Amino acid sequence: MIPVYPDTKVALKGKKGLVVGIANDQSIAWGCARAFRALGAELAVTYLNDRAKKHVEPLAQALEAPIFMPLDVMVEGQTEQVFERIAKEWGQLDFLLHSIAFSPKEALHGRVVDVGRDGFLKTMDVSCWSFLRMAHLAEPLMKNGGTLFTMTYYGSQMVVENYNIMGVAKAALEASVRYAAAELGPKGIRVHAISPGPLATRAASGIPEFDELMDKAQSKAPSRSLVSIDDVGNATAFLALDGARLITGGVLYIDGGYHIID
Ligand SMILES: NC(=O)c1ccc[n+]([C@@H]2O[C@H](COP(=O)([O-])OP(=O)(O)OC[C@H]3O[C@@H](n4cnc5c(N)ncnc54)[C@H](O)[C@@H]3O)[C@@H](O)[C@H]2O)c1
Numbered sequence: 001m002i003p004v005y006p007d008t009k010v011a012l013k014g015k016k017g018l019v020v021g022i023a024n025d026q027s028i029a030w031g032c033a034r035a036f037r038a039l040g041a042e043l044a045v046t047y048l049n050d051r052a053k054k055h056v057e058p059l060a061q062a063l064e065a066p067i068f069m070p071l072d073v074m075v076e077g078q079t080e081q082v083f084e085r086i087a088k089e090w091g092q093l094d095f096l097l098h099s100i101a102f103s104p105k106e107a108l109h110g111r112v113v114d115v116g117r118d119g120f121l122k123t124m125d126v127s128c129w130s131f132l133r134m135a136h137l138a139e140p141l142m143k144n145g146g147t148l149f150t151m152t153y154y155g156s157q158m159v160v161e162n163y164n165i166m167g168v169a170k171a172a173l174e175a176s177v178r179y180a181a182a183e184l185g186p187k188g189i190r191v192h193a194i195s196p197g198p199l200a201t202r203a204a205s206g207i208p209e210f211d212e213l214m215d216k217a218q219s220k221a222p223s224r225s226l227v228s229i230d231d232v233g234n235a236t237a238f239l240a241l242d243g244a245r246l247i248t249g250g251v252l253y254i255d256g257g258y259h260i261i262d
Pocket of ligand 1 (some may be wrong): 020021023026029047048071073101102151152154195197198200202204
């Protein structure tokens with residue numbers, strides 16, 4: 001019988017996870033990585049490029065990450081290199097956190113009906129297809145099953161002012177989670193979309209009038225509070241536990257209940 005509430009300091013001991021999306025100590029991926037590590041998991045951490053490295057390196061050190069590598073999903077072959085290194089050093093992977101999104105300013109800041117093909121494809125490439133590619137590369141490493149996570153937002157379901165083309169990408173991402181969950185479920189691989197309420201991160205600073213969105217979230221959410229990256233991390237880490245092995249394919253809202261309110 002798998003203990004549902006195991007000793008928290010070792011609940012993920014022996015598990016190995018890849019965390020993609022730490023830019024700084026405000027990143028949602030950092031909140032998740034801290035929670036995974038607190039439960040005893042060993043982590044591989046990536047950083048976008050040389051410019052990002054100096055911000056991410058001290059965080060990777062704090063996590064005692066034995067694998068620390070560059071990963072820009074737009075650079076041909078770099079995603080494969082990360083998984084090759086994991087295969088060589090670990091020979092297995094138990095969970096993966098995909099916490100990245102990008103849309104060129106000219107695509108994000110306009111109406112959806114005006115988006116050009118290039119802006120659309122770049123948005124979908126980084127924010128959606130990269131998750132499917134990582135699932136493809138993770139599958140052979142998850143020999144004993146595993147958990148795949150990606151970060152989404154409520155703007156996939158409802159038209160949220162200023163979220164624009166990213167809402168379209170997140171809708172595709174959530175559908176990808178369902179299909180991947182159905183395809184990989186027989187191998188014991190679970191797939192989750194995590195949907196946090198608004199958080200003041202670097203990615204969020206690219207969305208106009210984000211402060212108004214935060215005010216609205218706080219005043220309308222049943223909890224009357226904003227979420228923190230630790231709130232997101234704790235709930236996400238729960239889904240990586242063996243006790244959560246039969247939960248898959250859904251969208252977990254960590255938003256103080258905002259999504260149920262009209
Ligand atoms: N901040 C919010 O309010 C909020 C709410 C719901 C969902 N999300 C989602 O959470 C995820 C993480 O964002 P965040 O808010 O922590 O911001 P963040 O800026 O800290 O993280 C975004 C990450 O995406 C990475 N990234 C961008 N382009 C990339 C590329 N080509 N290759 C590899 N990495 C790339 C950046 O390096 C960065 O680490 C995103 O998917 C975002 O859409 C954010």
